[in-house]
Amino acid sequence: MKIYLPNSAFLGNIDPFLRSFDAFHPERLEITANKKWISVHPVVLCMIAALGSTVDKKKITCEPLEAKSKHYFERMELFKMLDINSGIHMSEHEPAGRFIPLTQIKSSMELTEFITEMIPLLHLNPVQVEPIKYVVSELVRNVFEHSESKFGAILCAQYYLDSKTIRIGIADTGVGIKKTINRVYPAKTDSQAIELALVPGITGTTSKVGGSEENAGAGLFFIKSIAKVNRDFFIIYSGKALYKLLRTESKKQVRLYADPRKDKHSAKENLPYWQGTIVGIDINLHQKNEFSNLLDAIRRAYAQGIKERKKIRYRSAKFI
Amino acid sequence: MIKIKLLPRVGNFAENKDIARDLRIKELIPLLDKNEDIVLDFKGIDGVTQSFIHALISDLIRKYGSVVLENIFFKNCNENIKKIISIVVDYMQE
Secondary structure, X not given: OEEEEOOEEOHHHOXXXXXXXXXOOOOOEEEEEOOOOOEEOHHHHHHHHHHHXXXXXXXXXXXXXXXXXXXXXXXXXXXXXXXXXXXOOOOOOOOOOOEEEEEEEOOHHHHHHHHHHHHHHHOOOHHHXXXXXXXXXXXXXXXXXXXXXXXXXXXXXXXXXXXXXEEEEEEEOOOOHHXXXXXXXXXOOHHHHHHHHHOOOOEOOEOOOOOOOOOOOOHHHHHHHHHHHOOOOEEEEEEOEEEEEOOOOOOXXXXXXXXXXXXXXXEEOOOOOEEEEXXXXXXXXXXXXXXXXXXXXXXXXXXXXXXXXXXXXXXXXXXX | OEEEEOHHHHOOEEOOHHHHHHHHHHHHHHHHHOOOOEEEEOOOOOEEOHHHHHHHHHHHHHHHOHXXXXXXXXXXXXXXXXXXXXXXXXXXXX
C-alpha cells in the first residue's frame, strides 16, 4: 500500500487524497509526503495509523519528513503508532487544550476510561464537551459491534482555536459497512450500504423496526445530525464509496432528514478500496445550537423517518 | 418500589452499553417479572447516549409492551437525558 501526505487534506478537500491512496500489496506500507508543508485532518492520521496496524512493522517505510509542519505528526504520535523512528526531536508541550493524539481502543472498558481521560485534554466547557463525548462513544462502539476488526478503533482529534472547531477522525480495518448491512439488507454497492447505515432505525443486526435489544441503528444518524446542525462536514468512507455531508449555507435553515440522500452531500463510488470504515467529522463549538435543540430536531426527523419506512413496508391486500 | 442509582455503575456519562445490557437482564427484567415498580435514578449523570438508553429499556418495551412504562420511573434526569429517553420511547412505540 502507498499513501501520500499531501499539502492539505481536510474534509472539504479530502477527495484527491482518498483517490491517491494505493491499496495494492496490503502486506507493506509506504508513506511519502509533501516536502514543504503538510496540514491534514485527523482522519488522515487515523487512516495511516490504521493501515500501519495491519502490516508487519518491518514492512512500513516512511521517507524522512522535510515539511516545516513535520513536528505535528510526531506530537500526534503517528510515528509511535507505526513504530518508526522519525528522527524528529522536539520539546514536549503540555497537550491540554489542543489535541487528542492517535489512540487505539480495543475494548468497551478502554473506551469508557478514554472518554473520561480525553476531556481534560481539550479544556472545553461542559456544554461544548457533550457532543464530543457523544460522537466518540457512538463511533467507537460501532467499531466494536459491527467491524469485527481485531485492531479495534483508531482515533485522534484536533481542536482549532481560531475556528473553534474540533475535528475528529476514527478508522477501523474491519469488514466494512456493506458486509454488515448485507446481513439484513440487500445493498448492492458500498454507496447503497453507507446510505442505509445512515438511515435511523436501520442496522445490520436485525430488520425489526426499533432495532435489536442492543442496537437501534441510530448512531450514525445522530452523528450526521450533529454535523448538519452545526453546518459542518461529515464523511464516511467504506469499501470503494465515500459519502460526504456538505456544509449547509448560513443563509439556509437546517433541516434534518432521515434519508441521507436528501441532505446536501457528495457521493463517490469508485475510490480505492478501504478495507473497513473511516469516519471524519468537524464540530464547530462556536455555534449557538445547543445539544438540547439538536435532540428536538432528531426526535422529529426520527419519527418522520420511521413513518416513511413503515409506508414503504406497508402492503395492501391484493383483490383480483 | 425499587430504586437503582445509575451513577455508581456508569459514571457521569452513561455510554457503556455492556453495563446497560447487564442491568436490564440481571436486574430490570427479574424485577418487572415480579411486578415491581422501578426507579432509575440519574442523579449526578450529565449525559447519556441513545445507544445506552436503547440497551437499557428498548427490549423492556418490546418484551412487556408500552405498559411497562407505567412501572419504570426516570428520576433526576436533566433536560437532554429526558429528551434522549423520549426519543427511544417514541421509536419503540411507533
